[in-house]
Amino acid sequence: MIYDVAIIGGGPSGASAALCSAQKGLKTIIIEKEELPRYKTCGGGFVFRGRKEMPFDISSVVEREFNAVDIILGSKKRSFRTERKSPIVTMIMRDSFDHLMVKKARENDVELLQGEALQKIEPGEIATLTTDREQIRCRFIIAADGALSKTAKLAGWKESRMMCPALEYEIELNDDDLERLSTTARFDINAVPFGYGWSFPKKDHLSIGVGNFSKNKKKPNLKKYFQAYLNTLAIKDIKNSTSHGFIIPISPRKDGFVKKNVFLIGDAAGFADPLTAEGISNAIYSGKLAAHAIAESNMNLEKARVNYDEKLNDKLIPELRTGVEMSKIFYERIKIRDFLLNFYGQRLAEVMTDVFMGNRSYPHDYKKKIREKVGKSIF
Numbered sequence: 574m575i576y577d578v579a580i581i582g583g584g585p586s587g588a589s590a591a592l593c594s595a596q597k598g599l600k601t602i603i604i605e606k607e608e609l610p611r612y613k614t615c616g617g618g619f620v621f622r623g624r625k626e627m628p629f630d631i632s633s634v635v636e637r638e639f640n641a642v643d644i645i646l647g648s649k650k651r652s653f654r655t656e657r658k659s660p661i662v663t664m665i666m667r668d669s670f671d672h673l674m675v676k677k678a679r680e681n682d683v684e685l686l687q688g689e690a691l692q693k694i695e696p697g698e699i700a701t702l703t704t705d706r707e708q709i710r711c712r713f714i715i716a717a718d719g720a721l722s723k724t725a726k727l728a729g730w731k732e733s734r735m736m737c738p739a740l741e742y743e744i745e746l747n748d749d750d751l752e753r754l755s756t757t758a759r760f761d762i763n764a765v766p767f768g769y770g771w772s773f774p775k776k777d778h779l780s781i782g783v784g785n786f787s788k789n790k791k792k793p794n795l796k797k798y799f800q801a802y803l804n805t806l807a808i809k810d811i812k813n814s815t816s817h818g819f820i821i822p823i824s825p826r827k828d829g830f831v832k833k834n835v836f837l838i839g840d841a842a843g844f845a846d847p848l849t850a851e852g853i854s855n856a857i858y859s860g861k862l863a864a865h866a867i868a869e870s871n872m873n874l875e876k877a878r879v880n881y882d883e884k885l886n887d888k889l890i891p892e893l894r895t896g897v898e899m900s901k902i903f904y905e906r907i908k909i910r911d912f913l914l915n916f917y918g919q920r921l922a923e924v925m926t927d928v929f930m931g932n933r934s935y936p937h938d939y940k941k942k943i944r945e946k947v948g949k950s951i952f
């Protein structure tokens with residue numbers, strides 16, 4: 574058996590690529606190292622720009638939906654609420670969400686090997702992939718194996734993404750605290766230097782986390798800031814909690830997204846949003862782009878490579894590049910950031926929400942706009 578496409582990783586990017594690839598008539602297989610469903614360290618906040626593009630109903634795995642979000646800058650006085658008619662953020666748990674996506678791919682004839690990790694790639698027009706248990710032959714490989722992407726390493730990529738540490742806690746509270754904190758999805762800027770804290774209510778618990786999103790080498794002690802964040806949220810009585818730490822790649826790779834017949838998508842490519850570290854929607858989107866690029870090429874590698882680059886450069890890469898630049902101001906030039914938020918906080922929160930909703934991109938002329946607001950040249 575020779576597969577047209579073998580996808581390494583059954584997260585949102587891999588499942589999305591698999592579904593599109595199979596729907597385009599390509600013989601497709603997912604290789605996933607865990608048995609599904611599996612826990613994935615993630616806040617589970619799925620923004621509307623991703624949700625509105627979902628090709629199937631996800632209501633069975635929705636924990637809560639928020640048509641309003643609060644962005645809080647240190648104190649209540651400086652907090653900004655935005656509201657939209659559709660849910661700005663949909664809360665999911667990644668075990669059931671990812672499992673649903675893979676099940677939908679399976680319904681479209683995608684094969685699944687689970688509990689098997691990719692170990693080796695022998696390149697060639699027909700590549701051979703070796704897992705813990707067997708060998709698979711395929712024409713195209715899509716690397717959807719997340720931040721640590723072994724596939725990218727095996728295929729020769731050097732590390733050029735900016736990797737940011739984040740901590741995620743799943744916390745069970747008493748009923749009063751759960752009710753009090755479940756009225757909103759909140760982002761607390763300044764809960765962590767060069768980062769933010771989030772409180773995302775799920776059906777029966779809170780997903781609370783802190784992340785550091787600066788390229789500053791000196792990383793803050795996230796555990797300490799998490800404890801302080803619990804005080805900010807006035808949480809004293811924790812019934813049960815589990816903690817997970819991981820990294821989020823928040824800048825795209827600098828040495829391209831295709832090598833030989835290996836295509837990178839999602840976190841393996843560095844496609845999480847540089848400002849918010851929100852990665853699910855771009856993971857799903859990039860999976861679609863890679864599958865379409867391959868399908869439209871009639872299995873011609875050069876055409877598929879050019880096609881994927883063109884699709885990425887149409888929207889995603891320019892947006893990520895602007896995001897990388899903006900995040901330097903947001904997380905590293907704190908005085909300017911706080912000045913802007915103090916005076917134009919509501920307007921900026923509305924822009925951010927429009928990006929979450931998929932109604933606009935980051936403004937390419939942001940430098941000019943900041944110069945106008947700050948009143949002097951800062952660049």
Ligand SMILES: Cc1cc2nc3c(=O)[nH]c(=O)nc-3n(C[C@H](O)[C@H](O)[C@H](O)COP(=O)(O)OP(=O)(O)OC[C@H]3O[C@@H](n4cnc5c(N)ncnc54)[C@H](O)[C@@H]3O)c2cc1C
Pocket residue numbers: 581582583584585586587604605606607613614615616617618619620689690691692717718719720722723724739740741782818819820821838839840841845850851852853854856
């Ligand atoms: C603490 C934290 C909080 C976050 N919160 C949010 C949030 O609220 N909203 C949001 O949008 N994003 C969030 N993100 C980012 C988001 O989790 C990622 O951007 C997203 O999961 C990327 O999807 P992916 O499919 O590319 O990779 P992943 O979801 O990481 O999936 C990769 C899959 O590949 C499998 N795999 C790995 N190696 C191998 C191998 N060798 N062989 C076979 N399979 C393999 C893994 O088991 C996994 O199932 C958060 C990340 C972190 C760390």
